[in-house]
Amino acid sequence: MAGVTLNKVVKDYGKLEVIHGIDLEVHSGEFLVLVGPSGCGKSTLLRMIAGLEEISDGTIAIGDRIVNDLPAARRNLSMVFQSYALYPHMSVRKNLAFGLSNLKMPKDEIERRVSEAARVLQINELMDRKPRQLSGGQKQRVAIGRAIVREPELFLFDEPLSNLDAELRVQMRVELAGLYNRLGTTMIYVTHDQVEAMTMATRIVVLSKGYIEQVGTPHELYTRPQNTFVATFIGSPKMNMIEAVVRGGTVSVPDFGDIALGGGAPDGKITVGVRPEQFEIGSSGPITTQSEVTLVEYLGSEMYVHTRLPSGRIVMVKDAGKAEHKIGDKLPLSLIPEHAHYFDADNRRLPIFDA
Amino acid sequence: MRDYLQKYGAGYVFLTPWAIGFLGLALGPILASLYLSFTQYDIINAPEWVGLENYEYMFSFDTRFYKSLQVTFAFVFLSVPAKLIFALGVAMVLDKGIRAIGIYRALFYLPSILGGSIAVAILWRQLFNQDGVVNAALGLFGIEGPYWLSDPRYSLYTLVVLAVWQFGSPMLIFLAGLRAIPQDLYEAAEIDAASKPRQFFAITLPLLAPVIFFNLVLQMIEAFKTFTGAFVISGGTGAPLDSLLFFTVYLYNEAFSFFRMGYASALAWVLLIIIAIFTAIAFYSSRYWVHYENERG
Known part of the structure; x- marks a missing residue:
């Protein structure tokens, strides 16, 4: 060896x-x-x-x-x-x-x-x-x-x-x-x-x-x-990437709302990454939005739901196979700030919530 | 019948030139020569049926027949391997990917186009003459060159060299064959600690076997039929001392110098049978040394 x-x-x-x-x-x-x-x-x-x-x-x-x-x-x-x-x-x-x-x-x-x-x-x-x-x-x-x-x-x-x-x-x-x-x-x-x-x-x-x-x-x-x-x-299906802007330590995520990032993020452009399984279905999270299902990929044990946010952006969300979604359904989504990934304008990871 | 003609008639019309050519210029003469080989025929008088007499004479009494066989066999056994080895060597050098490879390919192929011609045979005669260019060149080094063409000890070898010089067409076929061997086999062999000679003998040669076989059969048939060079250089007689009495030269003499068409036809059929036997041997032996990639096992 x-x-x-x-x-x-x-x-x-x-x-x-x-x-x-x-x-x-x-x-x-x-x-x-x-x-x-x-x-x-x-x-x-x-x-x-x-x-x-x-x-x-x-x-x-x-x-x-x-x-x-x-x-x-x-x-x-x-x-x-x-x-x-x-x-x-x-x-x-x-x-x-x-x-x-x-x-x-x-x-x-x-x-x-x-x-x-x-x-x-x-x-x-x-x-x-x-x-x-x-x-x-x-x-x-x-x-x-x-x-x-x-x-x-x-x-x-x-x-x-x-x-x-x-x-x-x-x-x-x-x-x-x-x-x-x-x-x-x-x-x-x-x-x-x-x-x-x-x-x-x-x-x-x-x-x-x-x-x-x-x-x-x-x-x-x-x-x-x-x-x-x-x-x-890495990861299949791909991570959802949402462009956003930071101002004064707070990022405004389009469709969802504001997240306080603390000092970790300088002002300017930022990309918020959310894997399909990192969205929560429902409106119990800290920032939420309403969406409309455009496509459902059913894989048996799980399913991938393509859903359109109010801005027109389509994101992919994972749900359990036993869930029931069909095209046209209204789907409330929550974003948990601690679960998301944050990348600066040069596409490098910002170590926010990584501790 | 009418419908059939309407449907296929045009096809037959298009076939006609080929059919006339094949029947009139190939099959007809072949069958005629078979018939003539059992006759005595001097072109002027009608052929006279003599049964197997021509063949009996050939095998029992004709020493020049045996001499011509000996010359031809010697030529085939010397020139074919030499030409194939030389052609493969050149192909391997060209396969290494040299700049302007197209020019080299054309240059190397040129002799094969010219090679069979009378002009080149005459040129060859000039080069290897007693006071030709080759001996003049040897003279510069203080070597007194032999009589390449008029000494029966050397004359055949000079013709072998002429044949090897026409390596272009087997070389091109070898080059295509070499290109078809996947590069990753050599890489695997490289990792498998195979030296370059080992790669050549364990990978290149076996994978090239179908191409070698094809070239072998083609060149062997070609060599048995060699005529132009021998005819021109020997002055049409097989001289010196019958050392260039190729089978075809002897056949030509019998036919067109002595007008023994019947006997010449018999000689032609014997040559055909000899070529067929050697081709059959080559095909039979190929089972043991030729590996085909897409053969069903």
Whole structure:
């Protein structure tokens, strides 16, 4: 097991800089997820750690060894690719053994590790098949198998589940989490899917346009997003963002009313963020408004209600599945100041009510 | 019938040029030559049926037939692998993504367009002549070049070099094949600690096998049929000492120098059968070394 340390890591392609000096400490044994929209640099970052992409500036260390000039093969890591990248002309067994035989490992040791991986991943009956004879989920298992036979210090995953259908993705997510719990090896996992990130990570790194937006546990990211990007990226459905103005320590939230913020907020523009479950239905809260239901998304155990405030703004509100709402209904809403998030004009979090 | 003609008549009219070409210029002559191979025929007099006599003579008494087979086989076995290896090498260099790759591709393909022509064969003769450019160049280094074309020890090799020089078309096909191999397999291999040579033998070659097979069959058939270069350089006779007596050159001589059309037809059919056998062997062996990505298992 090894941690990974990124120090002012930069990647550019000629004049185009895509990673802008990233500092990041990946702790030994953690499941770190890099998440962000496409083009945010998460895969590039992973490939730089893997040694598939050169580092333009800064250093990357695995354990206490700087690996900038070390070829991928000597970084003692395994990688699972989005496309699986199984060797199409080799049987599953050979796919698993290929890396080990390149390392000139004794035959019986290769045999032991391959059959151990086959047992763990339940692919015993597939060992003599070629990749084209496997389903997507089976290919995924073999790709993971190829990674674990190396018994590396570090696992890298590049969007490994994005080619699977929804049901299989959920199943593989559980299996990967189980694998992590059993092996305890450091894992760095890239995804654009914030649900994958939230469910598997011990810590999440949110990236945008080559910068780190926030690093934290799933809980920290959800409850204390440090800026509007993280606030809207993490959590599904999205947080409702309401622009408002602060004057003399009091914010006037359109449709709702005034909230006293104390000294924490300078005068000027502010964004008030409220997750769908953070509204209260009813008019018992400190500031309230009346709204009209425009759409209901019923999910069984819960429902999401799109509702129009007097100003015309539409917000999304979560309610229990047993509630009854229909389009056109009047819906009173309350906003609890302590539950909301506040972001300044530069989209940074204001630590109001965070204590 | 009337309805049918009305519906499909136009189709048949459009087919006619092809049908005339195929029946008149391909199938007709093929069947005619099969018939002629059982006759004695000197173009002037009517063909005279002789049964298997042409074939009996060929296999029992004709030493030049065996000599021409030997020359042709030697040429095929030398030139085809050499050409394919050279073509693959160039394709791999071009695949690395060089600037102005289009220009290089065109330049490298040029010999293949020119290669089969009389003009290039004549040029080749000039280059490799006793006092040609090649020997003049060797002379600068104090090496006295051999008689490339008139010494039977070297003449065939000179033709092999001419054939390898026409590597353009297999090279382009290899280049397309290399481009089709997913890059992430090489990345996976990189992480799997495979050295560059290991990547070449364990990934590139097996995944290129269908393309190699295609090129092999095409180039083999091409090599068996080689004619122009050998004919021009040997002055139409297979000289020196029959060292350039390619099967096709011998066949041409029998047909158009000695007007033994019947015998020449028999030779042509033997060549056809030889090519068919080797193609069949190639196809049969491909089961063991060619992997197809989308094959059903």
